[in-house]
Amino acid sequence: MHLTVILMINQSIKIDSMHSILHCPMQCCVQGTVVNKCHKFLSVSPAKDNHTLLVHDPDGCSPLLAILLSLDIISSYFKAQCPSLAEYDDKNIPKYHLTSKSPQWDPSTSLYSLQEDTVVDYRGHLIARLYTDQHSLDMSPPPTWLLTLQTIKISQQF
DSSP states (O other), X not given: OOOOOEEEEESOEEOTTOSSEEOOHHHHHHHTOEEEOOOGGGOSSOOTTTTEEEEOOTTXXXXXXXXXXXXETXXXXXXXXXXXXXHHHOTTSOEEESSOSOSOOOTTOSHHHHHHHTTBOXXXXXXXXXXXXXXXXXXXXXXGGGOOOSOOEEEEEO
């Protein structure tokens, strides 16, 4: 099955000499994307969601999007291409946000380390979860896992 979606990627790094766009996995997590970094071959119990990105539609109109990652030496990636203007404007093509437009990404902020410190005690043990994840996953057999992504269109916004 062929599926075309548009991924909105904001605040990423584009280097002219590279054919790739670089972005920080933590930016995806802050947006609500689940980044499953563990490779299937390194997992004690390999599962279909190892080495994937699970992207939620912010409007709730489209199903959970599972993007299977590939490995090139030690770099994880997925193949994509830029959409045409007609594809970008097409209201029938689902649009997912991989990263957020705002707030401006600041990798030097201490905000994330402070948040991490609030959920563990001095020994590193979990204290309590003080919030609920609005993007928690129901891992019962979702029909979205039946989708095979062959082409993912990406919108670059720099």
